[in-house]
Amino acid sequence: MSLINEETVISLKNIVWHRSGKDILKNISWDVQKGEHWALLGLNGSGKTSILKMITGYQWPNGGEVSVLGKVFGKTNIPELRKSIGWVSSSLDDQYQSRPGDTAFEVVLSGKFASIGLYEEITEKDAAKAMELMRQFRISHLADQLIMSLSQGERRRAMIARALMSSPRLLILDEPCNGLDIYSKEELLGTIEEMVAKPGGPTLLYVTHHIEEIVPSVSHALLIKSGEVVALGEKASTLTESLLERTFKVPISLDWENGRPWVRIKAYAEKK
Numbered sequence: 288m289s290l291i292n293e294e295t296v297i298s299l300k301n302i303v304w305h306r307s308g309k310d311i312l313k314n315i316s317w318d319v320q321k322g323e324h325w326a327l328l329g330l331n332g333s334g335k336t337s338i339l340k341m342i343t344g345y346q347w348p349n350g351g352e353v354s355v356l357g358k359v360f361g362k363t364n365i366p367e368l369r370k371s372i373g374w375v376s377s378s379l380d381d382q383y384q385s386r387p388g389d390t391a392f393e394v395v396l397s398g399k400f401a402s403i404g405l406y407e408e409i410t411e412k413d414a415a416k417a418m419e420l421m422r423q424f425r426i427s428h429l430a431d432q433l434i435m436s437l438s439q440g441e442r443r444r445a446m447i448a449r450a451l452m453s454s455p456r457l458l459i460l461d462e463p464c465n466g467l468d469i470y471s472k473e474e475l476l477g478t479i480e481e482m483v484a485k486p487g488g489p490t491l492l493y494v495t496h497h498i499e500e501i502v503p504s505v506s507h508a509l510l511i512k513s514g515e516v517v518a519l520g521e522k523a524s525t526l527t528e529s530l531l532e533r534t535f536k537v538p539i540s541l542d543w544e545n546g547r548p549w550v551r552i553k554a555y556a557e558k559k
């Protein structure tokens with residue numbers, strides 16, 4: 288049995304969730320410790336978003352216990368806790384549309400309040416931090432451009448910079464490369480890798496169904512299928528051909544190159 292302490296970033300114990308007669312999460316137990324960075328992998332509909340909703344307190348399980356950053360849900364103030372969690376989802380990209388007249392800089396800056404559109408108590412230090420994050424994500428030259436006019440890749444980087452404005456202790460990137468071309472994707476992954484490698488940064492939870500997006504700094508992986516854990520632990524022991532085949536239900540050939548896993552679907556390759 289694991290003990291929850293300040294070093295425990297996420298702890299799910301026997302999480303069960305059913306809806307509309309379906310068992311969506313089936314007895315999920317998972318611990319993330321400080322210093323680890325995790326990938327959450329699974330097919331469409333496997334339960335990834337449902338797990339994220341549990342972790343962020345937007346959904347309550349029917350059974351089991353959730354703790355995040357050492358706080359046990361049910362005994363803690365969740366809106367307060369959420370201030371320490373950054374969640375960037377490509378499906379939440381439309382958030383910025385609430386203020387289409389904002390510049391990229393204003394959107395990044397607004398991350399200080401974890402709510403777009405609040406502009407009180409902005410200090411010079413905040414503005415300097417926003418600019419520094421824009422530099423880190425290579426969008427400082429776009430500071431004065433309207434957020435609406437940024438390309439998808441640029442906007443994605445702006446939204447991650449925005450999430451980092453409040454110095455979250457847990458950063459969830461939910462399919463951040465969705466819709467990006469190969470160049471923008473590699474550029475974004477490069478900046479994510481730099482961010483993770485930097486000491487003192489947040490614990491990363493990277494959600495995807497694309498295995499090759501797992502950058503070298505991601506140390507662990509949780510594989511889920513139909514709401515059940517297929518495997519969890521260090522990536523060397525979880526990202527294996529047989530476990531990935533069970534997770535993705537296709538025959539997979541896996542290669543490692545420069546610390547990144549690359550997959551090929553065997554069946555398609557053999558048909559040629």
Ligand SMILES: Nc1ncnc2c1ncn2[C@@H]1O[C@H](COP(=O)(O)OP(=O)(O)OP(=O)(O)O)[C@@H](O)[C@H]1O
Pocket residue numbers: 306307309311329330331332333334335336337338496
């Ligand atoms: N509120 C709900 N009511 C009923 N079914 C739900 C609800 N939320 C999720 N589901 C179902 O639970 C399953 C898991 O959904 P979830 O969104 O967690 O999957 P996912 O792994 O994030 O998928 P994707 O990669 O496509 O985003 C799906 O079959 C979905 O239809």
